Structure formats: structure tokens, C-alpha cells
Amino acid sequence: MKKYAIIGFGGAGYNAAKEVRQRDPEAVIDVYSDTDTGPYNPMLTTYYVKGAIPYDALFPFGDLEAVKRELNLNIHTDCPVTGLVPEEKKLRFADGREAAYDKILISTGASAVMPPIPGLNLPGVFKMRTAKDAVALRELLESGQVKSCLVIGASWVGIKVVEDMAAYRIPCTLVDGAKWMFYVAAFEATAKRAQQDLEAKGVPVYCEQMLDHIEQEADGQLTAVMQNGRRFTAGTVAVCIGVRMNVGFLKDSSVAMGRGVLVDRYMQTNYPGIYAAGDCCEAIDIQSGTHRNIGVWFNANKQGQVAGANMAGTPMEFDANVLVNLAHYMDYDFISIGDVSACKPEDEVYEYEDGRYYIRAVRDGKAIKCINMIGSADSNGIVKNAFIKAIENPEADLDIKTICFLKGKGFPDPFINFLGGKSLD
Numbered sequence: 001m002k003k004y005a006i007i008g009f010g011g012a013g014y015n016a017a018k019e020v021r022q023r024d025p026e027a028v029i030d031v032y033s034d035t036d037t038g039p040y041n042p043m044l045t046t047y048y049v050k051g052a053i054p055y056d057a058l059f060p061f062g063d064l065e066a067v068k069r070e071l072n073l074n075i076h077t078d079c080p081v082t083g084l085v086p087e088e089k090k091l092r093f094a095d096g097r098e099a100a101y102d103k104i105l106i107s108t109g110a111s112a113v114m115p116p117i118p119g120l121n122l123p124g125v126f127k128m129r130t131a132k133d134a135v136a137l138r139e140l141l142e143s144g145q146v147k148s149c150l151v152i153g154a155s156w157v158g159i160k161v162v163e164d165m166a167a168y169r170i171p172c173t174l175v176d177g178a179k180w181m182f183y184v185a186a187f188e189a190t191a192k193r194a195q196q197d198l199e200a201k202g203v204p205v206y207c208e209q210m211l212d213h214i215e216q217e218a219d220g221q222l223t224a225v226m227q228n229g230r231r232f233t234a235g236t237v238a239v240c241i242g243v244r245m246n247v248g249f250l251k252d253s254s255v256a257m258g259r260g261v262l263v264d265r266y267m268q269t270n271y272p273g274i275y276a277a278g279d280c281c282e283a284i285d286i287q288s289g290t291h292r293n294i295g296v297w298f299n300a301n302k303q304g305q306v307a308g309a310n311m312a313g314t315p316m317e318f319d320a321n322v323l324v325n326l327a328h329y330m331d332y333d334f335i336s337i338g339d340v341s342a343c344k345p346e347d348e349v350y351e352y353e354d355g356r357y358y359i360r361a362v363r364d365g366k367a368i369k370c371i372n373m374i375g376s377a378d379s380n381g382i383v384k385n386a387f388i389k390a391i392e393n394p395e396a397d398l399d400i401k402t403i404c405f406l407k408g409k410g411f412p413d414p415f416i417n418f419l420g421g422k423s424l425d
């Protein structure tokens with residue numbers, strides 16, 4: 001009877017446990033979680049805050065007891081793993097205990113970055129990642145005490161908090177240290193358009209504002225003081241400036257790491273039998289061929305499934321690691337597919353806009369590098385697949401089904417051609 005350990009129980013951990021159980025009904029599966037809840041979906045936290053979903057909906061796989069019964073797991077709650085001895089496949093715990101396994105999955109996810117900046121621990125300063133964060137913010141907003149909000153971080157999480165404030169009709173200002181919004185994914189032209197459109201909805205945006213510290217005013221309000229001396233005062237401050245992978249407990253091990261745990265296409269680390277999946281790992285990015293952390297819900301679930309299959313002895317590859325980000329907020333959407341930082345001034349640019357879409361795409365010869373789209377959230381999947389196919393085989397044309405779908409959605413012929421489509425005539 002094989003013994004499996006799963007460290008961290010989010011989307012990645014759950015899907016790995018499910019896959020192992022399906023392929024190895026007799027296995028002992030120990031799950032170690034540093035929380036006391038079932039696996040939740042962090043991307044739903046802001047939907048709970050604005051009242052769009054009930055609390056239970058944060059847990060897409062059911063509550064902890066249901067998951068435990070369904071998959072026959074030994075779940076150790078409030079039991080963080082504090083160390084790993086990869087040579088012996090052994091886990092360490094805070095009380096000095098150790099436990100050895102045949103196969104181990106590291107699926108510890110990521111945490112919201114809260115750097116050691118003065119004032120970040122003041123009451124009224126919050127972050128957004130966990131179910132607890134969501135409950136705390138919703139309570140605060142429902143109390144009616146918050147009259148204004150400053151969101152620091154104009155990216156995927158910050159924009160969803162802005163949307164929450166709009167739902168409660170709380171005036172909100174958005175600031176960011178980078179040159180423009182969605183800096184790691186947007187072309188400057190796309191970001192400037194998104195900024196203009198957001199400001200038209202009543203949310204002022206200030207870029208190139210690097211936070212120095214936060215102070216409390218005599219009336220209880222909070223002032224975020226920027227490194228350039230500029231001051232932004234609000235009733236509450238949301239700090240949404242990025243995530244840090246939860247891999248600190250591996251620092252004394254010789255598991256190969258970049259910012260996260262490095263894995264191959266089978267989600268295996270440099271140690272046979274030890275795997276990693278989800279936000280804590282860096283898998284092979286199919287665009288660059290190098291390791292890259294792409295922390296999205298689809299990847300966490302799929303990578304967990306792939307790791308689980310391999311742990312149970314069935315070879316499976318994860319081959320869809322490509323940069324994709326979708327921000328859907330205030331009846332607006334921005335999607336980025338591919339690596340904006342790979343684009344060079346000499347590359348070919350395609351730009352299009354009509355009343356419905358804004359598209360900007362860049363390629364070098366037939367190699368597509370990055371696509372930004374506004375207004376086309378429902379075509380995200382098909383454009384992503386076309387992008388992946390174009391990378392895998394730059395000489396192949398788009399298939400007829402994709403061309404028809406894109407035409408049906410009203411995408412212009414030159415964009416379809418840019419993606420590798422041929423005229424239907």
C-alpha cells in the first residue's frame with residue numbers, strides 16, 4: 001500500500017488527491033493544510049465580498065468533511081509542514097515530528113505580498129487572498145463605516161477590489177508604482193485605454209506612485225505616503241501589490257528553486273517522487289521554453305491533476321503553460337495572452353478597434369508574441385488555443401473551426417490572418 005503526502009490543500013492539492021484516489025483506491029493519502037477549511041478558490045473572494053456569491057460558493061469542491069469522505073483522505077488541519085528532507089522523502093513539523101512517504105506533492109500556493117513597510121499593520125489596511133481576508137473585508141464594508149478606499153496595485157487583484165468598492169458605492173482611487181496599469185501584461189496603448197475607461201467610470205488612476213509608508217490621521221483616516229511625497233488619504237487601504245510563493249519551508253532543502261519550485265512537464269521536481277503544482281511552482285512556459293510561474297486557477301487544477309496521475313504511476317504531461325490573464329470588472333474586460341515583455345520595437349504590430357473590441361497583437365515573422373484584447377472575454381479560450389497552436393507549429397494555418405468561430409464573434413479578417421488564419425474564400 002503506497003503512502004502519499006499532499007502539502008497545501010487548494011485547487012492544486014485537491015485535484016492531485018482526486019487523481020491519486022481514482023488511480024490508486026488502496027492508497028493512504030495524508031493531506032497537510034495550514035488552514036481549517038476545505039480547499040477554496042481565491043479568485044472568488046472578491047465575488048463574496050460584493051455579495052455576488054454566498055460563503056459556501058468559495059469552496060467549489062464542497063466542505064472539508066465532504067471532501068474527506070469523497071476521496072477517503074487523512075486531512076491534518078492547522079498542520080503546516082515546516083521542512084522537507086527530499087533525499088529521504090520526509091516531512092517535518094513544528095513540534096519536531098517527521099513522516100516519510102513514497103510520493104509527495106508540494107501545492108502550497110502563494111500569499112499576498114505585505115512588505116515590511118511602516119503602517120501596513122494599521123487597522124483598516126487589508127489584503128485579498130484568503131477566505132478569511134474576504135470575510136473581514138465584507139464585514140468592514142457592510143458596517144457602513146468605510147466612506148472611501150485607496151487601492152494600491154493596479155493589476156488583477158486590485159482591479160477586483162475596485163469593483164467591490166463600486167458595488168458598495170464607495171469612492172475609490174487606484175494607484176500603482178509601475179508606469180501603467182496591468183504593467184506585466186499590457187502594452188502601454190492598451191493600458192492607457194483601460195485607464196481612460198476606468199476613469200470614465202469614476203475611478204481616478206495614478207501610476208508611477210511607489211508606496212513609502214502608511215500613516216493614521218487624527219480623525220482615523222489612513223494616508224498612504226508615496227516615495228515622491230504625494231499623499232493619498234482614504235478611510236481604508238487595500239494593498240494588492242503581488243504574491244509570494246509559499247516555499248519558505250523548503251529553504252534548507254536541496255529542492256531546485258527559482259522564485260518557486262522548478263518542475264518538468266510531469267510536474268516532478270529534481271527529486272524523483274517529489275512533485276509540485278499550482279501557484280508555488282514554476283513549470284515550463286511553452287512560449288519561452290524556460291521555467292515560469294503562471295499563477296492561474298486553470299493551471300493549479302490541471303497541474304494538480306497531472307502531478308496526481310504521475311504520482312500514481314500513469315505518465316501525463318502538462319503542456320499548456322502559457323501566460324494568460326483575464327480581468328473582468330465593472331462590465332469591462334481585459335485579456336492578455338503571451339509575454340508582453342518579449343515584444344521588441346522592430347516587431348510587427350496589429351491594432352484594431354471598433355465599438356466592441358480593442359485588439360493589439362505583436363508578432364515576429366510568424367511567431368506571435370502577445371495579444372491584448374478589450375471586450376472579448378467570451379473568446380478568451382479559443383484565442384488562447386489558437387495562440388498555443390501558433391507557438392507549437394508556426395507554419396500551420398488555423399483550423400477551419402477556429403476561423404469560423406472567430407468570424408462568428410465578429411473578429412476582423414486581418415486579425416484572423418494575423419493569428420495564422422487563411423481567407424475562407
Ligand SMILES: Cc1cc2nc3c(=O)[nH]c(=O)nc-3n(C[C@H](O)[C@H](O)[C@H](O)COP(=O)(O)OP(=O)(O)OC[C@H]3O[C@@H](n4cnc5c(N)ncnc54)[C@H](O)[C@@H]3O)c2cc1C
Nearest residue numbers: 008010011012034043080081108109278279295296297300
Ligand atoms: C483575488 C484573486 C483573484 C484571482 N483571479 C483569478 C482569475 O480571474 N483567473 C484565474 O485563473 N486565477 C485567478 N486567481 C489566481 C488563482 O486563484 C490561483 O492561481 C489558484 O487558486 C492557486 O491554487 P493553488 O492550489 O496553487 O494555491 P492556493 O489556493 O493558494 O492553496 C494553497 C494552500 O496551501 C496552504 N499552505 C501554504 N503553505 C503551507 C504549508 N507549509 N503547509 C501546509 N499548507 C500550506 C495555503 O494556506 C493554501 O490553503 C486569483 C487569485 C486571487 C487572490
